[in-house]
Amino acid sequence: MTTLILLSLLLLSLHTCRPFNLTPICRSPLLHQQYERSTFLRSSSDTQNDIITLDSVILSVNSIASMGFKKVEEANTTSELEKVRLDYLGKKGEITQVMNMMRKLGKEEKKVLGASINEVKQKMEVVLTEKKDTVQEQELQAQMESERIDVTMPGIQNQGIGRRHPLSMIIERATDTFVKLGYDTVTELSDSPEIESDYYCFEALNCPPDHPARDMQDSFYLTDPDGPEETYMLRTHTSAVQIHQMEKRKPPFRIVAPGRVYRRDDIDATHSMIFHQIEILAIEEKGKLTLGDLKGTVEYFLQQMFGPTIEVQFRGSFFPFTEPSMEVDVKFNGKWLEVLGCGMVDPRVLEKAGIDPEKYGGFAAGFGAERFAMVIHGITDIREFYNGDARFLEQFPHFGDQGMTAFLEGRLAEKKEEKPIKEEAPKKQKNGAEPVAGGEIDISKLDIRVGTVVKAWKHEEAEKLYCEEIDIGEDEPRLICSGLVEHMSVEELRGRRVLVLANLKARKMVGVPSHGMVLCAFKDDDSQVKLVEPGEGAPNGARVTVEGYDGEPATENQILKKKMLDKIMPKLKVNGEGIVVWDGKPLATEEGGVVKSDMNGCSVG
Template sequence: MNQGSISLIPKTYHRLSPLQSSIKPQIETTGEEAIASIASATSSSEIESLRVSLLGKKGSITGMMSLMRDLQNEEKKEFGRTVNEVKGNIEKALEARKEEVEREELMVKMESERIDVTTPGIMSQGVGRRHPLSMTMERATEIFMSLGYDTVTECEESPEIESDYYCFEALNCPPDHPARDMQDSFYLNDPDGPEETYMLRTHTSAVQIHQMEKRKPPFRIVAPGRVYRKDDIDATHSLIFHQVEILAIEERGVLTLGDLKGTVEYFLKQMFGPEIKVRFRGSYFPFTEPSMEVDVWFRGKWLEVLGCGMVDPRVLEKAGIDPEKYSGFAAGFGAERFAMVTYGITDIREFYNGDLRFLDQFPHFKDQGMKAFLEGRGTSDVEAEEGGGDKEEKVEKKEKKKADPPAAGAELDISKLEFKVGTITKVWEHPDSDKLWCEEIDCGEESPRTICSGLRAHYSASDLEGKKVVVFSNLKKRKLGGIPSDGMVLCSFTDDDSKVVLIEPPSDAENGEVCKFEGYEGEPATGNQIDKKKMVQAIMPDLKTDGDGNVVWKGVEMKVGGGTVGGGGLKDVQVG
């Protein structure tokens, strides 16, 4: 039987009226033949074609019902029951076979895309690709870092599980505030219960409150992170997405609405190119006043890209910052929106499907892709432009670039590094290293610092406890053997490390006092800036002890508390 054009109505059916007893077995036989055709179908498209030819508006089974007008009234009931029974059997057969075929097709697809996890990890199809979301967030973060913003990415400083207080109340959204209707949150416990409410954070604005409580103004931060909201998943909406927020707090009057607009416009031009047109529109956000939404003229239309505003004084007050003394601004945007616009992605679900073919469309690195995509050039064009020379030459250039330390520019001097006096109050063994001591050091701050240092070969715990030291205090916090280490204890040391001696501040120096070098009065850098510009490699080689055993940088003595800092008895050696 031809599956594409099944005819279930014999010509003899027309004008049969009194012959109902002979019609019924023929209808049943025709139904059995149709079911046999369905059972032999091998693809979803073939099953759909059978369904239309059998049960569609002009289908064979549907057409049978038109014969009822040629039957006597007493025969119509029996005829209708027979046709409906055949129709029901065909519908069941179609549904069952459709499930089987779809399962078979899925297994074939899975087999064709199967990855053998036991295969040795040898790349045979070229190098990997960066995810466009990662490149977008990294690019945005670097732009703000170049303006002096410090990044906030650590889990303890940017938690994805937040309390109701940090997500809403501290941001000027009390329980009865109408702005809460704008957020559909994933609550982890009963929001109406007696205990504190927790949820998956709905925005990275919560990070701003944590930082305002922790830091003393002035400061500037950029906080990229993942957020969660209840939403119907489609081409432009997802349950999970990413935001990047900035916050700048200074003494009142230093930062104005004009500074905010200038910062936002600079950022957008860095992201989209210097010719991009930007416009600001008045808007409303609970935590800023005044508030603005920002659009860019992109590919023939205005596109909303971010929101911003001056921080509401009540938000500052809740975070423990005096709004009469300090003010600032904040801004935030969705990373997915920027990435979709930049790379021409039309469906947000593509970011999360894990398909390597999706990633293969994009450049290896963000700097290769952003400008190229905006100018309508493809990845291959950019790689061709930057691919001059053979492979060995590229590797040689890359290794040379990596090996050469950065030159110390005129702006990189010892004032970028901050050194504070502190007292070691507690010492204990590092649980995972036989070379490290863990030290609790009072640097005159709200809480003591924990610093891990490799001094176990040179000092006992009892020797260190109560010792006054100098701490390199604006290093970015790092984990050493799983324990966060917040700074570095300065020592002088010989070239072969046979002698390592603690730097000695004057006895009258107080905990928290900052060591100074005359003639170098610049502002200390942030930990991220120190890492990004490799300031330690550029500046520290000139920190030494002189012939008198005092600590000097390029011949200028380190001083604090009215006296000179000593090198612990070692002369003409390195300090670090």
């Protein structure tokens, strides 16, 4: 009898939107009044059990969040915290799944539920971040304690033999290869400074202040880049050495310049803020060095590094200091790997350095020592090079030539027997479509978010640019510059709902830092440009996706360095029905439906 009474009270509470004593996380008086009055149907049935209130859904979100907060508190390792994050905030997480209910709601109800879910997600992200910092500190302390050495104990003489660092071996072998071809080595601090001026790092290499190629080089500036005085930075590439040598030497000459470089990069298994480059430069009388000479030199060098039977391919590319330019790949263990860039020196670079481009010409090439070392020695994490762990160094031979000779003779397999590669059938997307060409780069790499323009004004120094502050569901509005002056008034722009490509690196647009891009439909001749329209029910911050492409968004560095926009954007169009599609499939949000535009048949970008 008691059980029956409790069950009746529970059903009555759900029907009347009266929670017991649990206070929802999102409970402002206005929102409370809105969702207290609103309900929605899961089906067309009129039975009481099929009626679910918006309030009960919000209570469900709060209940899920409470359990998530508890699991965060119970987690003791970073891996456990990551699992909690994925279980609750991941693409298939419990909080994310509640968003599916929005399709059954009315316009006002969607806004209320969206606001509640966003608040829960933000609070959980804060809690996860704070706990992660605490756990990481505890793990570090535990590691330090486990590796503690009692310095008061008597010393024991180390009978082991010292080992060479794999980077040292790669740099020496690469340098020696070019020295044997008649190149001079440039390593003196006066000729190869690690602190460079903006002129030597960029301007003299055909990269003026407004050149888009500067976005590819995230420099550590030591002085204000927008200040009135000369700008200094930690050099982002060893190409600056070429300018110093062209100013110092008289043609003909050939140099090889190894050195350390610095970039503001996200540290992961393949990226570091400090790494090593090796540059070559050859200058002769015009006509004596051709593109064929460059290809022959590069192929010979790669054979010395990877073995005489290595396959090499050249691809056309762009570098501001060479024209034409090429990127070079080698086929290693059945895969094509990009290993270096090269090209014929641009005449404007020669002229800047005081060399007459009518009389002299030449070629240049550059590559990263870490990339070569990782491939040759089978190292999967670039961070191992800088950890200073003696156990890592013990894996390598005493001298560079021992390890390289063994590699070239095919004796590398004695150390580690490779397992046969099992061929797998290509995976299909959820919608049955074949994988996108390139395997990994598809529309899911773009983090496209719904936003609202809360403020807009004319750029003070650029005639064609507006500056906008756009709310995309973050703590602060994004500042973005858009070239829309010729296509709409600032009044038309204010308050508009837009789509923002959010995972782009911030770049200065005539002095204003712009972080993201507003998506528009446009005609090929740019005679007409219009904003695309997100669905009405989509809240700010909602992600726009394409069904069947469920990958996580790429980082800002990956978008830039892997040139993803060049591969993804050409497939972004407005179809004949006014729906924005990628490769023929509609862009949509779970809350607001498909993205639209009245510019049928136009491109989107």
